[in-house]
Amino acid sequence: MTLFPTQEIGSLPKATPDEIAQWSGRLRLPASTPVQGLADSRSRFNLAFLHAAGLDIVYDGEAHRIEMAEHPYRSIGGAEFVGHVRSFDNKYFRKAAIRGPPTLKAPYHSDEFRFVRSVEAGPAEALKVPVTGPYTLAEWAYNDHFLSRQPDRYRREGRERAQRELVVALARNVLRPTIADLVRLGARQIQIDEPALGTHPHEVGLAVEGFEESVRGLDAEFAMHLCFSNYELLLPALLEARSCREWLWEFANRDVPGHDAYRVLGELREYGDRRRVGAGVLDVHRDEVETVAQVADRIGRASRHLGDPSRLRVNPDCGLRTRSWDVIWTKLRNMVGGAEQARRSVEGT
Amino acid sequence: MTGPYRTTLTGAFPRPEALVQATRDLDRGRIPLEAAAAAFREAETEVRRVERDVGLDSVTGGYLRWPDLFRPFTQIWSGVSAGPLTRFFETNTFYRQPVLERSPTPGKGSLAGWLPRGKDARAVLPGPFTFAALSDVRYAPQGSASAVLDLATALAAEIRSLGADRPGQLQFQEPMLAYAPPKGDPAEVVEAYRRLAEASAGSVTSVWTYFADAGPVLATAALLPVDVVGFDLFESTLPKGTRLGAKGIGLGCIDPTTTIAEEPTAVAELVRAAEAALRPNVVWLGPNPPLDLLPFESAVAKLQLLPRLREALER
Numbered sequence: 155m156t157l158f159p160t161q162e163i164g165s166l167p168k169a170t171p172d173e174i175a176q177w178s179g180r181l182r183l184p185a186s187t188p189v190q191g192l193a194d195s196r197s198r199f200n201l202a203f204l205h206a207a208g209l210d211i212v213y214d215g216e217a218h219r220i221e222m223a224e225h226p227y228r229s230i231g232g233a234e235f236v237g238h239v240r241s242f243d244n245k246y247f248r249k250a251a252i253r254g255p256p257t258l259k260a261p262y263h264s265d266e267f268r269f270v271r272s273v274e275a276g277p278a279e280a281l282k283v284p285v286t287g288p289y290t291l292a293e294w295a296y297n298d299h300f301l302s303r304q305p306d307r308y309r310r311e312g313r314e315r316a317q318r319e320l321v322v323a324l325a326r327n328v329l330r331p332t333i334a335d336l337v338r339l340g341a342r343q344i345q346i347d348e349p350a351l352g353t354h355p356h357e358v359g360l361a362v363e364g365f366e367e368s369v370r371g372l373d374a375e376f377a378m379h380l381c382f383s384n385y386e387l388l389l390p391a392l393l394e395a396r397s398c399r400e401w402l403w404e405f406a407n408r409d410v411p412g413h414d415a416y417r418v419l420g421e422l423r424e425y426g427d428r429r430r431v432g433a434g435v436l437d438v439h440r441d442e443v444e445t446v447a448q449v450a451d452r453i454g455r456a457s458r459h460l461g462d463p464s465r466l467r468v469n470p471d472c473g474l475r476t477r478s479w480d481v482i483w484t485k486l487r488n489m490v491g492g493a494e495q496a497r498r499s500v501e502g503t
Numbered sequence: 504m505t506g507p508y509r510t511t512l513t514g515a516f517p518r519p520e521a522l523v524q525a526t527r528d529l530d531r532g533r534i535p536l537e538a539a540a541a542a543f544r545e546a547e548t549e550v551r552r553v554e555r556d557v558g559l560d561s562v563t564g565g566y567l568r569w570p571d572l573f574r575p576f577t578q579i580w581s582g583v584s585a586g587p588l589t590r591f592f593e594t595n596t597f598y599r600q601p602v603l604e605r606s607p608t609p610g611k612g613s614l615a616g617w618l619p620r621g622k623d624a625r626a627v628l629p630g631p632f633t634f635a636a637l638s639d640v641r642y643a644p645q646g647s648a649s650a651v652l653d654l655a656t657a658l659a660a661e662i663r664s665l666g667a668d669r670p671g672q673l674q675f676q677e678p679m680l681a682y683a684p685p686k687g688d689p690a691e692v693v694e695a696y697r698r699l700a701e702a703s704a705g706s707v708t709s710v711w712t713y714f715a716d717a718g719p720v721l722a723t724a725a726l727l728p729v730d731v732v733g734f735d736l737f738e739s740t741l742p743k744g745t746r747l748g749a750k751g752i753g754l755g756c757i758d759p760t761t762t763i764a765e766e767p768t769a770v771a772e773l774v775r776a777a778e779a780a781l782r783p784n785v786v787w788l789g790p791n792p793p794l795d796l797l798p799f800e801s802a803v804a805k806l807q808l809l810p811r812l813r814e815a816l817e818r
Contacts, residue, residue, distance in 0.1 A: 244526035244530050296763075302763055
């Protein structure tokens with residue numbers, strides 16, 4: 155694969171039929187046979203949109219999913235939705251309470267992956283399937299079932315014991331069979347999303363345990379995506395996730411004048427960690443579009459701190475679903491342009 | 504029985520589902536600003552009704568308009584702007600990190616519109632120590648005393664500007680006090696609170712810390728010129744012999760990380776133990792902030808603990 159391959163990392167907005175038609179015309183996306191539902195139509199559009207932007211590794215912007223926790227919890231027995239919780243500003247997620255032992259009703263990404271494979275002609279290695287990790291699923295639900303079984307539920311020890319029981323149960327009973335089915339269907343690259351990992355840095359060992367338990371015995375290339383975390387607090391314990399082949403971290407959100415957010419990659423080098431890194435170069439929470447030069451500069455710094463350009467991939471910080479299609483398009487085009495510029499810079503030296 | 508016991512909200516309340524929908528619709532351009540404003544007014548009325556029905560000794564309106572604990576100040580002060588989206592302690596909620604380019608100066612807008620008013624009203628404000636610690640301070644070394652003192656001065660000016668309509672209760676959120684206590688001599692924190700106390704004369708003042716064991720920091724809290732020191736009842740271990748002086752305590756006794764209702768008898772035992780250890784002159788009972796980690800209906804249900812707990816304690 156080329157130096158600094160570009161990749162998507164998460165969800166895209168849910169395009170309306172008008173938006174799909176408008177953008178398909180604007181980008182002259184190839185016409186194809188009609189599909190059944192709007193989710194399929196969005197999925198196919200997202201793939202074409204990402205290819206048109208020039209990305210090397212894609213998925214379908216999670217077009218079939220409501221939200222990264224709600225979608226899995228719809229297929230998890232023992233879970234019950236109790237209402238919306240604000241994440242920030244006017245952004246919310248629908249939160250579930252675990253009221254019984256978590257069980258898998260049916261693998262919840264298999265139909266989606268079958269569809270993506272049916273419209274995507276490229277190699278399986280150019281598709282990266284995002285899957286919400288067990289630690290994040292646990293952290294983003296109310297752990298009522300396991301907590302109610304603790305004799306010391308009003309103390310930290312009881313709460314932490316309940317948390318571990320939930321993470322392990324989700325990993326074994328929900329994540330592993332879901333991922334196993336994806337692998338059976340031909341998925342080769344699977345990105346385990348653990349945005350909640352930074353919530354309780356002292357629980358990084360538990361998150362690693364959940365990651366390993368989720369992928370144990372499965373044959374694919376696994377990556378871990380983190381965002382809005384203080385990575386320094388997670389190292390070196392995070393590196394115990396031996397089955398992980400790539401770290402995908404958010405940086406651009408915090409890369410401001412006077413603060414080089416990519417500096418932490420130097421710690422991976424110091425710890426002797428030789429795994430790939432997918433570095434976030436686009437802030438997904440602001441409309442200001444990064445310039446090509448800004449992206450190239452970020453890639454250059456990330457590459458220098460990592461000490462090996464060949465192990466660096468380039469992506470947005472996280473999913474771009476909260477931005478407009480215009481902003482997404484320009485950001486992604488500049489990301490691809492920035493990667494080209496950084497490539498020329500490295501290859502020219 | 505000791506006590507006396509008072510009950511209150513201690514921070515932002517979850518937005519009712521109708522307001523969740525209205526704000527989503529606003530962001531997506533489906534409703535005009537006026538419709539969203541009406542939804543906010545209705546939601547605040549609903550929260551005030553909940554506060555009244557539960558029999559709380561304060562009115563907050565739920566702080567539903569506050570995007571985060573600091574955002575009003577990035578809008579009404581010069582020298583401060585809203586920076587990157589940043590995780591709020593060990594929660595899955597985020598705030599825009601305040602960026603302090605220089606010493607903050609009030610005057611761009613008024614705090615009054617962000618607060619409830621009147622004798623029974625409870626203003627919940629960021630404490631200067633936490634404010635400074637969670638900000639990107641660019642005009643002074645991070646963690647230096649000057650930012651804490653400058654923020655206290657600016658907060659004090661805002662409190663003075665509220666005039667006669669000032670809320671009867673002023674609560675300063677200081678989660679950082681327990682989470683990462685001041686290193687060494689806490690003189691600057693004490694001085695910061697002296698400035699706030701001067702501006703707050705006539706109101707009941709409290710410092711509320713949470714997200715960590717408050718036991719190790721109670722000796723520092725005792726030095727602060729406030730009427731009440733609040734902390735997380737479930738997280739905290741109370742060292743024997745700790746004295747707060749002539750102060751009340753606030754006890755966070757609703758856990759916002761589970762929808763399971765707390766059991767009044769079990770919590771009453773913990774409250775009595777805290778009273779025995781600290782011998783306060785008043786006990787304020789409330790949720791552990793931020794209660795908006797729960798959905799609205801779950802928060803309302805769990806809030807029912809407070810009258811039952813008070814009843815159990817007064818029995």
